[in-house]
Amino acid sequence: MASEKYLEKLLEDFKNGKIDKDRILQELKRLPYQDLNFAKLDHHRKLRRGQGEVVFCQGKDLSHLLPILTEFKNRGEKVLATRMKKEVYEEIKDSLADASYYPVSGILIMGKFPEPVYNSLILVITAGTSDISVAEEALLTSRFYGHKSEYLYDVGIAGVHRLLDHIELLDSASVIIAVAGMEGALPALVGGLVSCPVIAVPTSVGYGASFKGLAPLLTMLNSCVPGLSVVNIDNGFGAGYLASLIAEKNK
Amino acid sequence: MASEKYLEKLLEDFKNGKIDKDRILQELKRLPYQDLNFAKLDHHRKLRRGQGEVVFCQGKDLSHLLPILTEFKNRGEKVLATRMKKEVYEEIKDSLADASYYPVSGILIMGKFPEPVYNSLILVITAGTSDISVAEEALLTSRFYGHKSEYLYDVGIAGVHRLLDHIELLDSASVIIAVAGMEGALPALVGGLVSCPVIAVPTSVGYGASFKGLAPLLTMLNSCVPGLSVVNIDNGFGAGYLASLIAEKNK
Amino acid sequence: MASEKYLEKLLEDFKNGKIDKDRILQELKRLPYQDLNFAKLDHHRKLRRGQGEVVFCQGKDLSHLLPILTEFKNRGEKVLATRMKKEVYEEIKDSLADASYYPVSGILIMGKFPEPVYNSLILVITAGTSDISVAEEALLTSRFYGHKSEYLYDVGIAGVHRLLDHIELLDSASVIIAVAGMEGALPALVGGLVSCPVIAVPTSVGYGASFKGLAPLLTMLNSCVPGLSVVNIDNGFGAGYLASLIAEKNK
Amino acid sequence: MASEKYLEKLLEDFKNGKIDKDRILQELKRLPYQDLNFAKLDHHRKLRRGQGEVVFCQGKDLSHLLPILTEFKNRGEKVLATRMKKEVYEEIKDSLADASYYPVSGILIMGKFPEPVYNSLILVITAGTSDISVAEEALLTSRFYGHKSEYLYDVGIAGVHRLLDHIELLDSASVIIAVAGMEGALPALVGGLVSCPVIAVPTSVGYGASFKGLAPLLTMLNSCVPGLSVVNIDNGFGAGYLASLIAEKNK
Amino acid sequence: MASEKYLEKLLEDFKNGKIDKDRILQELKRLPYQDLNFAKLDHHRKLRRGQGEVVFCQGKDLSHLLPILTEFKNRGEKVLATRMKKEVYEEIKDSLADASYYPVSGILIMGKFPEPVYNSLILVITAGTSDISVAEEALLTSRFYGHKSEYLYDVGIAGVHRLLDHIELLDSASVIIAVAGMEGALPALVGGLVSCPVIAVPTSVGYGASFKGLAPLLTMLNSCVPGLSVVNIDNGFGAGYLASLIAEKNK
Amino acid sequence: MASEKYLEKLLEDFKNGKIDKDRILQELKRLPYQDLNFAKLDHHRKLRRGQGEVVFCQGKDLSHLLPILTEFKNRGEKVLATRMKKEVYEEIKDSLADASYYPVSGILIMGKFPEPVYNSLILVITAGTSDISVAEEALLTSRFYGHKSEYLYDVGIAGVHRLLDHIELLDSASVIIAVAGMEGALPALVGGLVSCPVIAVPTSVGYGASFKGLAPLLTMLNSCVPGLSVVNIDNGFGAGYLASLIAEKNK
Amino acid sequence: MASEKYLEKLLEDFKNGKIDKDRILQELKRLPYQDLNFAKLDHHRKLRRGQGEVVFCQGKDLSHLLPILTEFKNRGEKVLATRMKKEVYEEIKDSLADASYYPVSGILIMGKFPEPVYNSLILVITAGTSDISVAEEALLTSRFYGHKSEYLYDVGIAGVHRLLDHIELLDSASVIIAVAGMEGALPALVGGLVSCPVIAVPTSVGYGASFKGLAPLLTMLNSCVPGLSVVNIDNGFGAGYLASLIAEKNK
Amino acid sequence: MASEKYLEKLLEDFKNGKIDKDRILQELKRLPYQDLNFAKLDHHRKLRRGQGEVVFCQGKDLSHLLPILTEFKNRGEKVLATRMKKEVYEEIKDSLADASYYPVSGILIMGKFPEPVYNSLILVITAGTSDISVAEEALLTSRFYGHKSEYLYDVGIAGVHRLLDHIELLDSASVIIAVAGMEGALPALVGGLVSCPVIAVPTSVGYGASFKGLAPLLTMLNSCVPGLSVVNIDNGFGAGYLASLIAEKNK
Secondary structure, eight states, rough: OHHHHHHHHHHHHHHHHHTTTTHHHHHHSSSSSSHHHHHTHHHHHHHHHHHHHHOOOOTOHHHHHHHHHHHHHHTOOOOOEEEOOHHHHHHTTTTTOEEEEEETTEEOOOOOOOOOOSSSSEEESSSSSHHHHHHHHHHHHHHHTTTTEEOOOOGGGGGGHHTTTTTHHHEEEEEEEEEEEOOOOOOHHHTOSSSSEEEEEOOOOOOOGGGHHHHHHHHHHHHHSSSOOOOOOOOHHHHHHHHHHHTTOOO | OOOHHHHHHHHHHHHHSSSSSSHHHHHHHSSSSHHHHHHHHHHHHHHHHHHHHEEEOOOOOOOHHHHHHHHHHHOOOHHOOOOOOOOHHHHHHTSSSTTTEEEETEEEEEEEEOOOOSSSSEEEEOOOSSGGHHHHHHHHHHHHTOOOOOOOOOHHHHHHHHHHTTTTHHHHEEEEEEEETTTTTTTHHHHOHHHHHHHEEEEEOGGGGGGGGGGHHHHHHHHOSHHHEETTOOOOHHHHHHHHHHTTOOO | OOOOHHHHHHHHHHHTTTTTTHHHHHOOOOOOHHTTTTHHHHHHHHHHHHEEEEETTOOOOOOHHHHHHHHHHTTTEEEEESSHHHHHHHTTTTSHHHHEETTTTTEEESOOOOOOOSSEEEEESSSGGGGGGHHHHHHHHHHHTOOEEEOOOSGGGGGGHHHTTTTHHHHHHEEEEEEEEOOOOOOHHTTTTSOOOEEEESSOOOGGGGGGGGHHHHHHTOOOOSSSSEETTHHHHHHHHHHHHHHHHHO | OOOOOHHHHHHHHHHTTSSSSHHHHHHHSOHHHHHHHHHHHHHHHHHHHHEEEEEOOOTTOOHHHHHHHHHHHTTTTTTTEEEEOHHHHHHHHTSSSTOETTTTTEEESSSSSOOOOOOOOEEEESSSGHHHHHHHHHEEEEEEEEOEEEOOOOOOGGGGGHHHOOOOOOOOEEEEEEOOOOOOHHHHHHHTSSSSSSEEESSSSOOGGGGGGHHHHHHTTTTSSSSEOOOTOOOOHHHHHHHHHHHHHOO | OOOHHHHHHHHHHHTSSOOHHHHHHHHHHSSSSSHHHHHHHHHHHHHHHHOOEEEEEEOHHHHHHHHHHHHHHTTTTOOOSSSOHHHHHHHTTTTTTEEEEETTHHHHHOOOOOOOOSSSEEEEEESSSGGHHHHHHHHHHHHHHTOEEEEOOSOOOOGGHHHHHTHHHHHTEEEEEEEEEETTOOOHHHHTSSSSSEEEEEEEEGGGGGGGGHHHHHHTTTTSOOOOOOOOOHHHHHHHHHHHHHHHHHH | OOOOHHHHHHHHHHHSSSHHHHHHHHHHHSSSSSTTTHHHTHHHHHHHHHHHHEEEEETHHHHHHHHHHHHHHHTTEEEEEEEEOHHHHHTTTTTTTTTTTTTTTEEEEEEEOOOOOSSSEEEEEEEGGGGHHHHHHHHHHHHHOOEEEEEEEEEGGHHHHHHHHHHHHTTTTEEEEEOOOTTHHEEEEEETTTTSSSEEEEOOOOOOOGGGHHHHHHHHHHOOOOEEEETTTTTTTHHHHHHHHHHHOOO | OOOOHHHHHHHHHHHHHOOOHHHHHHHHHHHHHHHHHHHHHHHHHHHHHHHHHHEEEETHHHHHHHHHHHHHHHHHEEEEEEEEEEHHHHHHHHTTTTTTTTTTTTEEEEEEEOOOOSSEEEEEEEESSHHHHHHHHHHHHHHHEEEEEEEEOOOGGGHHHHTTHHHHHHHHHEEEEEETTTTOOHHHHHHOOOOOOOEEEOOOOOOGGGGGGGHHHHHTTTOOOHHHHHHOOOHHHHHHHHHHHHHHHOO | OOOHHHHHHHHHHHHHHHSOOHHHHHHHHHHHHHHHHHHHHTTHHHHHHHHOOOEEEETOOHHHHHHHHHHHHHHHOOOOEEEOOOHHHHHHTSSTTTTTTTHHHHEEESOOOOOOOOOEEEEESSGGGHHHHHHHHHHHEEEEEEEEEEEEEEEOGGGHHHHTTTTTHHTTTTEEEEEEETTTOOOHHHHHTSSEEEEEEOOOOGGGGGGGHHHHHHHHHHHHOEEEEOTTTHHHHHHHHHHHHHHHOOO
């Protein structure tokens, strides 16, 4: 792994005549450019690494997952594993004794959640109870990145007073993640009530003309409420990660 | 026009020997079956006729429209003409001296609106000001059919308090027509607040991923609020007509 | 639960000096606004509550459903449970001895259907036999809300005379729920024959280019027959509920 | 133009030694294969040619159209030109003195319509008056190919009795072309009443969720009525041509 | 079953005073109109009935199918059952001893195929071997209705010479049913070679952007070859039935 | 406008006997609830108001726009008007002497841009030059809300080195707005290089299968790069407003 | 199998009087035209045959596959079988002792890969690890046709430096096959870096709004980078085959 | 512009003590990485530059175009300008005296076409005459890059013999660009006849269910003929450029 140290050494070797010009030119060219720019390119990865690694389990075999997770365990890294099916967890739980599994969202955490290091509140809300699996993925992701995060579930548009009852909680948030399937109107509704950024997460929960989340996705994109943006259908992790980036600045 | 009276006469002529069996059989077969069932089949048209005729102007040339409207005028019929462009109205207004034209919705009324004959209130609401052209089509249609109809515009989801300020008006309606483009969430929002049927009208107002009204259409269909149904994009006439049918029963 | 009574008491306590101005202001602000407006907001819920509770079973685990249903049973509430799979019913039927299960639609009723309290007829018709599961959901929903509801199945457009044979029945209805998959033309056909509101329900029954109900949905939305509106694909409950709202006014 | 005669000559020249083996092999290989199979490949073109030429005008400049039409005129050929805009006709009418132009469908006929040579009836029906431009294209196409064709317009599903009044006419047809926009249900309705093939033509006439003819197209494809097939949106020529092929067999 | 005879009797009873005017009016109104027009309405069903009954098995339980099939068997009717899964056949084959089952297409025939009563040839062709299940449904359907039908499989556009090798067979057909998935170009290709009507059947065979048959469906609709029409995706029965109607006229 | 002061006065009047219980109850019920909660509900509007008003000009007539803008001018309010066509500006420029118009984006500013009050950088980048009109809308919106905002145009994926040349600028941003049409890959590319939130704006710039911005919209939603969210097609204002909300926290 | 030799013999027999003119004409007509043009038509098949046969296993039963493969084995042909499920391989592996199976892509090779006969490099790259199954299909296909092919996996847009690290490898390729799901931006990114043709393969890997590969497909089609073309979703074989055709020219 | 020379100088200055370690490290980090890799990154641009510049005119104002073109003219560069409308050309032709304009495709060439420098043939074929504008864009693009290119127009699938007549021409091509709208089957048809790569270009030419080129696009993607890939709808330039890249290798 090349690094700034290695670069300094190269230059010194060259100055001291240990290597000649051709050699140092050749080395410099072979140096992966990201090593030269290491600090720049990986600013955003630092955040992730600071808290540990992320492993996406969907579509991966146990035979791939177990070695990865075991290696991280042996290195003592914190790990956030997403979309791990219950059957997979059952197979590996004995190998990963200290891991916590959250069956609703399929999240597995190796190591403990960090103490919150940011004062700002990330609030995760859902329109219905069926949206909770996606919401919990967002919630636990943001906690994994050191945030104080709370949730408020089942406050969809069908009973607007349920949402209005919690207007002080909404108002105290730095970022709100609004998760909704079916008609997907919750993010626009809450976006009209608060002054913080709202991250809208459409879910594939719905029937008939929901078309696996297309309906709430379009709803959220077309909202005339400013201050709102959208991530992919069911993308709880993406919403939790983005909320962490935004809220981190408010420390 | 055959009618039950004509049928009775036929039977009497047959009994009296004025016509023979072949002749009456032939007549019976030629009798348009709807004449036999006249009352049944045309119950629903009576409503329309009772108030006058409806003429859809969209896509029709002036050369088709003027003779139709002139004939109705000469017969003294009330007429509701929809989607008449301003240019068309300018051409024909001198020929139809007593007609009233509503440029926002492109509605022309020949004759006066009837006095309301139903006590129940039809309320037409819109999410934004751009939805008013569709809403006015619904409003005037329902008034044409003898209803007391009111409106409440620009109460969309982006400022939910604007809607909540008028909750008593919402509550006093027998049917609500909720017109919305963009994200189309208004019908679901109002459906969660009231106990009367809500007719949702998506409009083609919107930008980008609205896809000419597809987005609000899907939103409205996927609403989890019961008591709500949907008509075609921009179909203000259809909503006004249906609301009239429903409210008429509450007389 | 705050209520108008509680508000009156607050005011009297304040007048009598039992509480001071700061205290009453604090109380007034904490009063959930819906309590002040309780009667308004929940008008529409009364209808539902008057008849009992509704439980949507689709996508819910037995572990969630059984406690909910058991609690309602213990409270003696009437319950309409929709989209309950046969396997689920088999598991719980011993715990809910007096419940009736309708396997075609997956409806479970706890308690008896109420005697009809409305004279007006809700008629549920289908284009084919495959649409009956959705139609039965609509039918039983409307009966649950106290309506006299009848049905007429398999009268689709392929044999228009089958429908015309029952024109008197159609004519006697206050609301018609027309359920159709495939080409979805039944609602428009019946809408042309009757004068009452028609609620169109597209179903996902179909092959090839039906695209899981998209084809009949578009058919129904584009009908030029006025007096017709549409609910989501397969949404029998929504149609039954809306029909109940409309027919209720005709008592 | 090579032909069977030319082939025979080649063989005789070869037998007589006028040409050698290499030469005849070379000739045989160069013979466009379709010449060998001329009769086979062009059976279907004979029909068209027998009646004259077809020219599709849509998207073609006047500078392309006029020479083509003039050449045909000079040769004395009958020509069916489709989708010719009125402006184009105005420009060329003086050059084509004996041509007849039908402005509703944009059809131009050079030469007269042939006397019908087939007894079987092709019947063209439409759901509404806005579908007539497409229907007339079908009607005139079939007459151009020597058929006795009639029409019945504005018999859509909204007033089923209008269609039923003409059941004897429907019954006397060999092929029915059913043209409909909006909800597109007419072909299925008529297909349920008759025993002849029905060619369904969706039109782009409609509003909102018609999506330029997609809605009636899907309706027609999903019809459960057998004996029905579909051509492209607004494709009146295609329907008229296909109907001619079918009806021709009934001579 | 009312009939013209019954009508005559009614009239005589009325003339003879056996029944009075009110009674005959009541009777006339109750007479299902289709009884008056019985012969007309059911012309097209005769074809089907003449050959026996059709039963669509897809989506139907064994508990529904077996009684239907048994009843037909007891009545000695010929039956064409479509889309019967192998498992279903295994369950019922002992009850229906003389039935023949075709596993590729899932067709079951009770009774024998009729001797062909028409001279004209119906030819069923496919682009690939995966399209054969749909093609066989079309082939057997047309044989069930008394046609002489042949097939030519795996002659898709990727090897155009395979199709050209059989140009005489193509040329001898009265109707061609061209079945294709993937890019769906076969019907247009064959339509350019022959002079008979071509019925295009898109299949859901394909990968990736085939979108379950949408790609070949659009291909077929957009073909510039006249003489071609399209049925629903995988609708072999519909194509076979329509081909029978067309070819029947050529007897 | 009711306020807390008015509420206090009501209570005092009641205590002092100036009004009775019925009267105060009536008053309390009529008090718009948002007045009680005024501070809460309008937090987010304060931001907007603090900087002046926003007027969306698209689809509005000059006859609507001019009075609104004139009123704001007379009140001395700052105004951000979006999507104003050049023709409209030409008509009104004399009436609004001190306004600045930006023809590329169609933005009109009445009053001056505020001095930046936030240190954090909002960076607006585009893939191509055709995306600049949308980007400028975002840029000017964020400046209107007091932000220091810069831009970097034409750094799309086709020449990745153009983007990499500016990695330090990218790295110094607090929020990046990435605007792209065609294949829409820029936001994902930049999201992989930086650690700040990225707001992706698809544009309708493109040809063929871009389908008016659907292609880049899907690209952006499906990006596997975390830290990225999406607004509606061409929604520069929405992106600029959201970026302002996020960056404001970093003051 | 007719051939040029047979044609010569026919001509000689004719010249010698062994057959008469009618007979030779009949023979000439029956000669499959492709036999005359054999060399032309099958140029492209030579490539495939030169290396052996290709068998597409998807959707084929074991009962169809085994005889085909066994026959090829007995003939000693090289075979490339694609999309063979593991279960199928398990069933047949004993019968095909020398075959090699690649479980990631489901490729089975009977016989050995040929030694590369072309110097030009085909490089297969993927955006993520989930795209490898499609990439391996492309890689092995090109090796089967005699190419020297290498791969570079997991170099997607989220970490652009991973790709840039291998720019020399990219630069040395004659053709690049770029495989990507999700947002599908890799082909455009690499197309901006290299000067050789890039074949883009969208995969169905993705979540939510990927819509089974539609999102990356549109991304790839809309790329503004020239030198790039697209094959069907998941079509690794097609990409490998096309790359072989292109690279073959560079021998 | 940094270069390898500058890097060498830096190293020597460092060795000679002219700059210290911190300074050289700082310099090295600021060195734009593409300067180090300059030759690599712009390999692909060389091809384009070698022949001159490309200017896409679509969506650009005359005020932008004229300066760009004038500058190139003054520099004496060859320019290929695409999608220039006739009106634009009329405005600028006097300023660009030696330019050639091709109105069918909207191509403008400044300077002469180069003499072909490659022997291999690029053949551009179209299904119909309406596809020629796109085809000519491809043809002229490839000639601009020094290729010998020919064309064959109007050989679509409706008359397969027209294509087969030219099989020797098809066979002599190194790359074929097949342009087709409507059903889009030409590329698959020709792909089955030849052994060279085929680049398929869907066009937006079509009616009804063509949906602006979506239908031929899907057709081309789903072709089962290997050796075929697809570019964006109407993207003649992209096809011509890619064909040039492929054919260039065959010099």
